[in-house]
Amino acid sequence: xxxxxxxxxxxxLSYGLLLPLLATLLALGVGAVMLLLLDVxxxxxxxxxxxxxxxxxxxxxxxxxxxTPLMLVGIGICISFRGNVINIGGEGQMIVGAILATWLGLxxxxxxxxxxxxMALLLGFLGxxxxxxxxxxxxxxxxxxxxxxxxxMNAIAVQLMNYLLRGPMIDPSQAQLASKIxxxxxxxxxxxxxxxxxxxxxxGFLLALVLAVVxxxxxxxxxxxxxxxxxGQNAFAARYAGINVKRQVVLALLLxxxxxxxxxxxxxxxxxxxxxxxxxxxxxxxSAGFNGIVAALFGQxxxxxxxxxxxxxxxxxxxxxxxxxxxxxxxxxxxxxNGLVVVFVVSSDYWRRKKERQRLAQLVEQSEILPDDDIxxxxxxxxx
Amino acid sequence: MISDMLTVTxxxxxxxxxxxxxxxxxxAAIGETFxxxxxxxxxxxxxxxxxxxxxAFYVVFRTGNLGLxxxxxxxxGGLMGLAMAFVTVNLHAEQGISGIGFYLFGLGMSDLLxxxxxxxxxxxxxxxxxxxxxxxxxxxxxxxxxxxxxxVYLAYLLVPLAWFVLNKTTLGLKIRSVGENPExxxxxGVSVARVRYFTVTLxxxxxxxxxxxxxxxxxxxxxxxxxxxxxxxxxxxxYFGGWRPWGVLGGAxxxxxxxxxxxxxxxxxxxxxxxIAVMLPYILTILVLVVSVSxxxxxxxxxxxxxxx
Numbered sequence: 001x002x003x004x005x006x007x008x009x010x011x012x013l014s015y016g017l018l019l020p021l022l023a024t025l026l027a028l029g030v031g032a033v034m035l036l037l038l039d040v041x042x043x044x045x046x047x048x049x050x051x052x053x054x055x056x057x058x059x060x061x062x063x064x065x066x067x068t069p070l071m072l073v074g075i076g077i078c079i080s081f082r083g084n085v086i087n088i089g090g091e092g093q094m095i096v097g098a099i100l101a102t103w104l105g106l107x108x109x110x111x112x113x114x115x116x117x118x119m120a121l122l123l124g125f126l127g128x129x130x131x132x133x134x135x136x137x138x139x140x141x142x143x144x145x146x147x148x149x150x151x152x153m154n155a156i157a158v159q160l161m162n163y164l165l166r167g168p169m170i171d172p173s174q175a176q177l178a179s180k181i182x183x184x185x186x187x188x189x190x191x192x193x194x195x196x197x198x199x200x201x202x203x204g205f206l207l208a209l210v211l212a213v214v215x216x217x218x219x220x221x222x223x224x225x226x227x228x229x230x231x232g233q234n235a236f237a238a239r240y241a242g243i244n245v246k247r248q249v250v251l252a253l254l255l256x257x258x259x260x261x262x263x264x265x266x267x268x269x270x271x272x273x274x275x276x277x278x279x280x281x282x283x284x285x286x287s288a289g290f291n292g293i294v295a296a297l298f299g300q301x302x303x304x305x306x307x308x309x310x311x312x313x314x315x316x317x318x319x320x321x322x323x324x325x326x327x328x329x330x331x332x333x334x335x336x337x338n339g340l341v342v343v344f345v346v347s348s349d350y351w352r353r354k355k356e357r358q359r360l361a362q363l364v365e366q367s368e369i370l371p372d373d374d375i376x377x378x379x380x381x382x383x384x
Numbered sequence: 385m386i387s388d389m390l391t392v393t394x395x396x397x398x399x400x401x402x403x404x405x406x407x408x409x410x411x412a413a414i415g416e417t418f419x420x421x422x423x424x425x426x427x428x429x430x431x432x433x434x435x436x437x438x439x440a441f442y443v444v445f446r447t448g449n450l451g452l453x454x455x456x457x458x459x460x461g462g463l464m465g466l467a468m469a470f471v472t473v474n475l476h477a478e479q480g481i482s483g484i485g486f487y488l489f490g491l492g493m494s495d496l497l498x499x500x501x502x503x504x505x506x507x508x509x510x511x512x513x514x515x516x517x518x519x520x521x522x523x524x525x526x527x528x529x530x531x532x533x534x535x536v537y538l539a540y541l542l543v544p545l546a547w548f549v550l551n552k553t554t555l556g557l558k559i560r561s562v563g564e565n566p567e568x569x570x571x572x573g574v575s576v577a578r579v580r581y582f583t584v585t586l587x588x589x590x591x592x593x594x595x596x597x598x599x600x601x602x603x604x605x606x607x608x609x610x611x612x613x614x615x616x617x618x619x620x621x622x623y624f625g626g627w628r629p630w631g632v633l634g635g636a637x638x639x640x641x642x643x644x645x646x647x648x649x650x651x652x653x654x655x656x657x658x659x660i661a662v663m664l665p666y667i668l669t670i671l672v673l674v675v676s677v678s679x680x681x682x683x684x685x686x687x688x689x690x691x692x693x
Contacts, residue, residue, distance in 0.1 A: 038500055086480050088427075144673045145682075147427065147480050148623055151616045155666045163659035280612060293484060330499040332608070335492025339431070342485030343467075346477040353476075 019352060020298050020309075023344035031337045038329060045327045052322020053315035059322075061199030065271065067314025069094070069263040069285070071208040073292025074299065074306040075215045076259030080132075081301050082219060083252030084232035085139065089132060089150025090260040090289025091281040092157030096131040097124035097261025098268045098284065099161060102275050103169065105187045105268075113190035120191070121207075121265050128261015129254045131157060136253030140246035146253060154289070158281045165277045183276035193270040202270035208310075211259070215303040228252050260289060287335070291317075294342050313338065392524065398641070398648050399528045403536070404602065406633075406640035408433070408594040408611075410539040412618035413625070413632045414546045415590030420622055421550060422583040423563040423685035424472055427483025428464065429591045430615025431490020436461040436592025437599035438494040441606040442501060444508045450600060454535075457596035458589050464490065465588020469581045476689035487615070495608045502606070510604040511535055535593070535601040542590075546629040559583055563683035566690040576690045591615065620669050626680035635672075639665045 032042035053063045073090045080087040101124040105116055135149035165182040174181050193202040219225035230238040231248040239245050264285070268275060277283055295313050299305030316338070320331035412429050419426045436457035444453035468486055471477045511533035520530040550556040561569040562579045570576050594615075599606050617639065625631025646661035 034496075088480075088484065138670070138674060142674045144670070145623060147425075148620045148673065149670055151613070152620065152666045152670050155613060155617075156663050159659045159663040159666075163657050163663075166659065167657060280609065282609075290484065290488065293481070294488075297481065330496050332492045332495035332499065336489050336496060337492070339485045339488030339490070339492060342488065343471060343477070343482050346482045346485065347471050347475040349477065350475040 019348040020300070020345055023341055023348050024298075024312075026344050027337050027340040030340055031333065034333065034336075035327075035329065040327045040329055045323050045329060048323045048326035049316070049319030051319075053319035058199050059318065061196065061201040063311065063315045063318045064205050065200050065202065065314075066286075066317050067310040068202075068205045068208050068270070069267055069288035070292045070295045070313055071212060071306055071310035072204075072263035072266065073260045073288055074296035074310055075208075075212050075303045076128075076132075076256040077293050077296035078215060078299075078301045078303050078306060079219065079228065079259075080252045080256035081296065082232050083228040083248060084235070085136070085249055085252045085256070086147050087132060087135075087150055087253055087256045087260075088147050088290075088293070089135060089153045089257065090263075090292050091285050091287070092150070092154035092289070093128040093131040093257040093260035094264035094267070094285045094289050095157040095161050095281065096264070097126075097128040098264030098275055099164060099169075100124060100127035100261075101265035102184055102187070102268050105191050106169070106185055109188050113192075116191045117193060117269060120269055121262060124265025124268075125258045125262045128264065129258035131261065132257015133250060133254035136250040136257075139253070140249040150253075154281060158279075161275070161277055161284065162279060165275060169275075171274075181276070184274045187269065187273045191269060192273060193266070200271065202266075204266035204270040207266070209307065211262075212303040212307050215259075219303065224251070260292070263288060263292070286317075291338060294338050297342060297345050394648060394652070396524050396527050398644050400531070401647065402637065402641035402644035403528060404532055404640075405643055406636040407536045407539045407597045407602065408614055409618050409621060409636035409639060410542060410633065411590045411594035411597060412615055413621040413636060414542050414629060415587035415594070416619055416622045417546065417625070417627060417629060417632055418550075418559065418583040419580075419587040420686055421563045421627055421683055422559045422580050423566060423683055423688060423690070424469075424580055424584050425479045425483065425619075425687045426465075426468055426486075426584060426587055427480055427616075427619060428468055428486030428490065429483075429587070429594075429618050430611050430613060431487040431494075432461050432464045432588050432591035433490070433595035433598075433611050433615045434494040434609070435464060435490045435595065437595030437610060438498055438606055439592070440596035441508060441599040442497070444510070444600050445502065445506060448509070450511055453600050454593065454596050457592035459592075461588040461590070461592020461595070462585055463588070464592070465585040466581070468588065469584040472584065472689065473577050473580045476691065479687045479689075491609060494606075498606055498608065505605060505607070507605050508600060510600040510602075533601050535597045539597065540633075543629045543633045550629065560683075562690075563685050566685050566688075570690070570692065580690075591618075594618070617665075617669075620673075623682070624669055624672055624676070626676060627683060635669075638668070642668075 035042040035045050052059055054060055073094070077087060077090070101120040104120050104123050108116065131153055135144070135146050135153055138144040138149050139146040162182065165184060169184050170180070171183050171185040174183060193204055195202050219229060227238070227243050228248050228251065230241065230243055231245050235245050275284065281289070291313055295309040296306050298312070299309035316334050320334035323329055324331045412433060416426060416429055439456040439460040440453040443456040444450055464486060468482070471482050472479050513531050514534055516530040520526040550559065558569065558574050558579050562574060562576050566576045595611065598610060603610070621632050621635040621639070624635035625633070642665045646658050649656060649661060650658050
């Protein structure tokens with residue numbers, strides 16, 4: 001597990017690029033077999049996907065729109081996973097960020113647009129930070145497994161959303177109808193994120209790009225980032241170096257959640273202009289809280305790597321819709337393939353480590369220096 | 385309206401459906417207990433359940449044979465478990481993340497197959513109630529405990545069985561030693577890989593049955609994402625129950641009783657928002673984790689791949 005998070009992007013560029021690509025090809029290959037079994041020509045299907053994702057300027061714009069939440073969640077995931085904290089709570093963090101941002105926009109309708117957008121995105125960021133910070137605090141100070149607590153926090157956020165959208169935050173006009181669709185009122189037009197008309201591509205995409213660079217600097221050029229990564233690589237060593245390990249754990253999850261919360265706010269202010277629920281988390285998030293993890297892993301847990309990875313998965317999602325229309329294969333195929341990509345990427349790490357061990361062994365041989373410490377620790381381990 | 389809650393009929397109803405609703409949690413969480421006691425965290429339970437649920441539903445929909453349906457769920461769940469075992473035991477992949485991968489695979493795959501092979505909402509005749517002779521005639525208690533389908537009874541029998549296997553058999557000793565100290569177990573000639581393959585595959589099988597208990601036992605339909613995260617709760621229940629089958633039973637009952645209570649409150653029209661009521665077990669789980677973590681120790685080798693030097 002440790003080894004996986006230590007894998008550097010810069011030092012192992014070839015492997016960093018090669019393995020995810022191979023994993024994807026493998027997943028697409030499995031997908032092709034599945035398509036054949038479903039009596040569908042894989043070439044036609046994948047061609048439809050490609051056209052659906054990149055075929056027209058509008059398709060490309062949709063791909064980028066879809067990639068935006070993945071990117072925002074993904075760069076947050078880079079922070080937490082680098083700190084060896086596994087945040088599965090992106091879905092809940094998105095929802096809470098979106099709820100707070102929506103509430104602000106529906107409450108202070110007379111604010112100037114630029115002020116509201118700034119404040120709403122900030123509030124979304126803070127909401128996600130709160131929802132990530134709680135499991136972070138519980139992990140650091142009570143030893144509660146963060147995988148479980150973030151999953152629980154997801155479920156709580158969904159119910160909170162359902163309650164609010166059916167009750168206190170319901171669109172007043174829906175409240176009077178018998179149908180009572182669980183959705184909020186629409187945000188005033190002044191509050192909407194600027195768009196690249198006529199497509200739906202909005203400013204949130206640019207924001208995500210900028211933040212990816214910011215997080216890169218945060219992780220590799222600031223003390224905070226250094227500390228988080230140090231704790232992620234070796235918590236004991238970090239503690240001896242005088243780093244407050246518990247605080248870094250809280251911060252890693254808190255920051256990770258914050259970016260997911262921002263993703264939620266951006267979805268509301270850039271795409272939907274309201275919140276609506278079908279009762280499930282994915283009804284609002286489109287599973288971006290999970291797919292963001294996929295994108296981050298695919299990008300080797302590097303914020304800049306997350307950019308192309310998110311666009312790639314955004315393209316898969318958009319392309320899947322086109323594929324569904326052309327060859328009648330449900331877009332659920334893509335969810336399944338995403339899962340396979342994750343499995344293949346984490347599995348492929350085995351070969352990276354093997355390669356690394358061989359390289360080390362070679363170095364030791366070349367230098368003809370007997371690594372005393374290594375021998376010592378080995379025998380100690382053997383007899384322990 | 386609160387007084388409606390207190391009639392005997394309603395109380396019996398709440399308890400009986402609480403007993404019934406614990407079934408999928410029990411199968412999945414007991415299976416996960418075996419995996420975790422041997423040092424493997426399987427987060428893909430929900431995906432295994434969904435595929436198991438679909439397989440069982442599809443077979444019953446086509447053939448009407450319930451036994452075949454359960455067998456299909458066992459097969460599909462077992463295959464998913466085998467794949468998970470290969471990835472975590474042989475390839476030493478990070479367990480939490482590969483579990484998420486398997487979850488997404490199961491989520492997408494079950495939906496894909498459902499849409500292609502069935503398409504519309506259909507129902508099947510699932511397992512019907514088996515009234516245990518004599519016992520089911522006991523007033524109240526009979527309806528609460530002895531009027532359920534066979535999958536429900538088996539789920540409860542699984543608890544003492546799992547306890548016995550884990551604590552009183554050589555196999556159980558091997559499983560626990562592999563989860564606590566794989567190096568020591570290995571040096572004593574226990575095959576860490578073989579034990580983990582067994583527990584993770586068993587976990588997959590039981591997750592598959594858990595899915596079947598929903599699609600051909602409790603609900604008798606299949607829908608996209610019909611578990612809605614139930615498998616993740618099952619994983620949490622293992623922590624909740626302190627990696628002991630009886631503790632898992634307690635957690636499962638707590639969850640199912642609260643669920644049953646809120647269902648009945650909806651039926652009776654009691655004006656407490658059901659969304660808030662549904663939230664309670666999750667909050668409770670977090671609180672219990674906070675309190676119990678300091679007391680109960682997890683298996684030492686949990687999530688750690690074993691590599692021979």
